[in-house]
Every structure is written in structure tokens, then in C-alpha cells.
Amino acid sequence: MIRACVVVGYILFLSACSLKKTDSKPNFIIIFTDDQGYQDLGCFGSPDIRTPNIDRMASEGMKFTSFYAQTVCGPSRAALMTGSYPMRNARNDNGEAPHPKLSLSEVTIAEVLKPVGYATGMIGKWDLAGHNPEKFNPDLLPAHQGFDDSFLTPTSNDSRVHLIRNKELVALNTDMSTLTRRYTDEAIDFIDKHQEQPFFLYLAHTMPHTKLAVSDEFKGKSAGGFYGDVIEEIDFNVGRLLDKVKELGLDENTYVIFTSDNGPWWIKGDHAGHAAPLRGAKTSAWEGGFRVPFIIRAPGNVPAGTTSDQVTATIDLLPTIAEIAGAKLPSDRVIDGLDISDIMHGNTKTLDRPYFYYAHQELRAVRKGKWKLHLPHHPSSGLINYTKWPVHIAPEDRVLFTKHVLYDLENDIGETTDVSAQNPEIVEELNQLLDWAKKDIGDYEKRGENARPLGNEPYFTPNDLIPSK
Structure with missing residues (x-):
């Protein structure tokens, strides 16, 4: 009898442990690659790059095929962290550089989640404190933006990478071929450390931004070249991360997201990555610059093997994660993103929303439904798009529009045929949306009515953020 009671008690203990794992607030992991094109995954049509682990994420979760980031690294990270178009963000600089120094008055995903008990970690490329590896602002690093733990490089790997843990420099001129594994090792350590509490992990890989680098284990192995x-x-290291989540019994309580910050670089006649069937690449306002692969996996929450073509974006992740976590959004500012948790959870919902394409500070286009309208360029012709970084746009894509140009993305995903003459009412409707964005968000040298200010801003304190449920 005593033995039976002990056995029953042990079973109840194990059940309680299991409930602790699955009934707590969910964990969130965002894996954010750098300059990875729309086609650069097996599940998005790559003919020669093998990505079995990410493909498994898609087969066990949901794939989004009309998901948008920004067209350049820094603005893309600002949009992800704040849920707002980068032109709307407060900046700790004069606003002219394409890569923002994100003001501390902005509220990040980490700052939204901390008041409801989340441990927060940032690993990899930050790029929101300045774009020079030696001349960034240390007061704008993740440690000041709501992250408990961070292991990062301040900016891109254009020439060199220095590594910082929280606020301390730990490595100069790091061997870039070690970064993908090293970041993943740090991510696994973070998960191990915080497995008993809800956590948010932002893993922003340096690769495949050039300079490309790879470890000896993978060098020369892919049919897709270097x-x-x-x-x-x-992909291999995504598998390691998924295995760790499963090993710790966190699989059914963890949302794992995989996406990219923008499209691939076009460099001196060749693509560093691939955006087919989309037109264009990074720095442009074509689909290939903005539309990126997106996969979310959460067994038991996100239906397996599903696809959504709803117009969604990185700006939607902050309000969506807040809703799922029961956290509160700041009420003193405009958040452009939408809560798309219903879509992720497989509930039927059609978004009737516009998405605006900003190339740096210049408003270039809007999409609503299947329609995309490009604006004429400013009178001085491509002030930002083509004179700043012309090497990153193929000659055939350096088109300077003198009038509005309309594409039907449902039937012409490659943006080849202007149908504005046949659809004047659509042009008028979308142009009204563009006029609204110019006024509310801003365009070129004019900040919008609801854009946050430039210049030094006070530190944000999250005391006013309380759980919404």
C-alpha cells in the first residue's frame, strides 16, 4: 500500500513537472539571418541549397509567402524591435544615415516582455547603435534596450567583427568562419540557463552578409557553391537549436521563428543570394528587396504543414508576441504592426491592410491585396536608391519611374508589366494611401505627424507596462 502511494505520488510529481513546462507563458525564439534571399531555402524553392532542418520547421509549422522586412539591415532591425516603420522611429542621430541609431525612448520586444516575467537574450548582429565597428554608441547596445544577456557584434561584417558580451569587449577581429556555430553555442547556453522561466531569444546571425565565411566542416559541401x-x-545550427528545445521538454511551449532581414545582395554582376521568382535585391523597392522567407513553428499552437499568403511583416511581431504572452504595448505612440496571432494559429482571417515600402527615408511603394503601386521618383532622380549604393542594384532594375506604376503581384510576381492604365481606380486608391503615409509616417526629408523625434532621447523605463491579461 505504501509502495503504491509512493508510485502514485511520483507520477503526480512528474505530471506537475510536465504541467510546469507546458502551462507557463510560452517562449519565443527569433532566428534572423542577414541578407538571405527569398529563394535560399529548400522549402522556398532553392534548387541546390539543402536546408533539411528549416524545411522541417515548415513541415511542422507555417510558412508565410508574402512576409516583408525592410530593404536594408539597420532599418530592418529597428522595424522588428519596435513594430513600427523605421521612418517613424525615434533616433539618437540626425536621421540622415540609412542605418538608424535607435533611441532609448523606443520600446523593444524585450522591454515589452520583461514586465511579464521574461528573461531576454540577444545574440549576433545588433546594428542599432551605429554602423561602424569602432564608432558605435555603447549606450545604445542591447543591454540598454531591455536585454538581460547579450553576446553581439555592434554592426555588419563588411570588413571585421568585434564581439561584446553585454557591455564588455571580449574579442577583436574574430574569425568569421566561427560565428554561426559560436552564436548558436551562446543561444543554447541561454536556453539552458533560462529553461525554468519564460524567455525571449533574439538570434541575429551575421551570415550570409558578405564577407561570406564558413567553417571547414561545411566548406565545399553544397551544390549551391560557397x-x-x-x-x-x-541550417545545421538551426537543427541544433531545435534539438535543444526538444531535449529540455520545451518543444510544445516555444514559438520558433526563422526569417531574414532583407533580400540578397547584388554585387558586381552576381547575386550573393537568390530572390527568384521576385525581381530585385537588397536596397531596392522591388519585391526581392523586401519580401523574405518566414517560418513559424510551435507544435500544438501553429498548425503543421500550412501556408499563409497574407501580407504580413516584421512590424507585426511585436504586437503578436505581446498578445500571445499577455504583455502590454505602449499606448503613447503609433505601432504600425498588427496582431497576426490568429493567422499563425490557423484561424481564418483576411488582412485588408496596406504595406509601405521605404527605401531608407524615401517612400517608394505600397501594397494592398494583390496590387502594388510604385511612386514616381523624386525630381532629382533616385536620390537615395541609385546614387548611394548603385553597385547593389542590377542595371536592368535601376528603373527611374516618371509616373505611377502598378503591378498585379498575384499574376505578375516578377513585376514585369505595368497595368496602371487598365486600373485607374486602383491607382487612385493606393495613391491616397501613399499620401496618408507621407503625412503620417514621413517621406524623404520630412518627418510625419506621428513620427517620433530625432536627437537624444531619455532612457525608457518600463514601469508603466503591465500585463494585459
Whole structure:
């Protein structure tokens, strides 16, 4: 009898442990690659790059095929962290540089989640404190933006990478071929450390931004060449992360997201990555610059093997994660993103929303439903798009529009045929949306009515953020 009671008690203990794992607030992991094109995954049509672990994420979760980031690294990270278009963000600089120094008055995903008990970690490329590896603002690093733990490089790997843990420099001129594994090792350590509490982990890989680098284990192994080697190493390490989540019994209580910050670089006649069937690449306002692969996996919450073509974006992640976590959004500012948790959870919902394409500070286009309208360029012709970084846009895509140009993305995903003459009412409707964005968000040298200010701003304190449920 005593023995039976002990056995029953042990079973109840195990059940209680299991409930602790699954009934607590969910964990969130965002894996954010750098300059990975729309086609650079097996599940998004790559003919020669093998990504079995990310493909498994898609087969066990949901794939989004009309998901948008920004067209350049820094603005993309600002949009992800704040749920707002980068032109709307407060900046700790004069606003002219394409890469923002994000003001501390902005509220990040980490700052939204901390008041409801989340441990927060940031690993990888930050790029919101300045774009020079030696001349960034240390007061704008993740440690000041709501992250408990961080292991990062301040900016891109254009020439070199220095690594910082929280606020301390730990490595100069790091061997870039070690970064993908090293970041993943740090991510696994973070998960181990915080497995008993809800956590938010933002893992922003340096690769496949050039300079490309890969470890010896993956060098020369991909049919997709050196670039394929880099992607396949990322995929392998995504698998390591998923295995760790499963090993710790967190699989059914963790949302794992995989996406990219923008489209691939076009460099001197060749693509570092691939955006087919989309037109264009990074820095442009074509689909290939903005539309990126997106996969979310959460067993038991996100239906397996599903696809959504709803117009969604990185700006939607902050309000969506807040809703799922029971956290409160700041009420003193405009958040452009939408809560898309219903879509992620498989509930039927059609978004009737516009999405605006900003190339740096210049408003270039809007999409609503299947329609995308490009604006004429400013009179001085491509002030930002083509004179600043012309090497990153293929000659055939350096088109300077002199009038509004309309594309039907449902039937012409490659943006080849202007149908504005046949659809004047659509042009008028979308142009009204563009006029609204110019006034509310801003355009070129004019900040919008609801844009946050430039210049030094006070530190944000999250005391006013309380759980919404």
C-alpha cells in the first residue's frame, strides 16, 4: 500500500513537472539571418541549397509567402524591435544615415516582455547603435534596450567583427568562419540557463552578409557553391537549436521563428543570394528587396504543414508576441504592426491592410491585396536608391519611374508589366494611401505627424507596462 502511494505520488510529481513546462507563458525564439534571399531555402524553392532542418520547421509549422522586412539591415532591425516603420522611429542621430541609431525612448520586444516575467537574450548582429565597428554608441547596445544577456557584434561584417558580451569587449577581429556555430553555442547556453522561466531569444546571425565565411566542416559541401555552404551551416545550427528545445521538454511551449532581414545582395554582376521568382535585391523597392522567407513553428499552437499568403511583416511581431504572452504595448505612440496571432494559429482571417515600402527615408511603394503601386521618383532622380549604393542594384532594375506604376503581384510576381492604365481606380486608391503615409509616417526629408523625434532621447523605463491579461 505504501509502495503504491509512493508510485502514485511520483507520477503526480512528474505530471506537475510536465504541467510546469507546458502551462507557463510560452517562449519565443527569433532566428534572423542577414541578407538571405527569398529563394535560399529548400522549402522556398532553392534548387541546390539543402536546408533539411528549416524545411522541417515548415513541415511542422507555417510558412508565410508574402512576409516583408525592410530593404536594408539597420532599418530592418529597428522595424522588428519596435513594430513600427523605421521612418517613424525615434533616433539618437540626425536621421540622415540609412542605418538608424535607435533611441532609448523606443520600446523593444524585450522591454515589452520583461514586465511579464521574461528573461531576454540577444545574440549576433545588433546594428542599432551605429554602423561602424569602432564608432558605435555603447549606450545604445542591447543591454540598454531591455536585454538581460547579450553576446553581439555592434554592426555588419563588411570588413571585421568585434564581439561584446553585454557591455564588455571580449574579442577583436574574430574569425568569421566561427560565428554561426559560436552564436548558436551562446543561444543554447541561454536556453539552458533560462529553461525554468519564460524567455525571449533574439538570434541575429551575421551570415550570409558578405564577407561570406564558413567553417571547414561545411566548406565545399553544397551544390549551391560557397554561398550554399554558408546557408547549409546555418541550417545545421538551426537543427541544433531545435534539438535543444526538444531535449529540455520545451518543444510544445516555444514559438520558433526563422526569417531574414532583407533580400540578397547584388554585387558586381552576381547575386550573393537568390530572390527568384521576385525581381530585385537588397536596397531596392522591388519585391526581392523586401519580401523574405518566414517560418513559424510551435507544435500544438501553429498548425503543421500550412501556408499563409497574407501580407504580413516584421512590424507585426511585436504586437503578436505581446498578445500571445499577455504583455502590454505602449499606448503613447503609433505601432504600425498588427496582431497576426490568429493567422499563425490557423484561424481564418483576411488582412485588408496596406504595406509601405521605404527605401531608407524615401517612400517608394505600397501594397494592398494583390496590387502594388510604385511612386514616381523624386525630381532629382533616385536620390537615395541609385546614387548611394548603385553597385547593389542590377542595371536592368535601376528603373527611374516618371509616373505611377502598378503591378498585379498575384499574376505578375516578377513585376514585369505595368497595368496602371487598365486600373485607374486602383491607382487612385493606393495613391491616397501613399499620401496618408507621407503625412503620417514621413517621406524623404520630412518627418510625419506621428513620427517620433530625432536627437537624444531619455532612457525608457518600463514601469508603466503591465500585463494585459
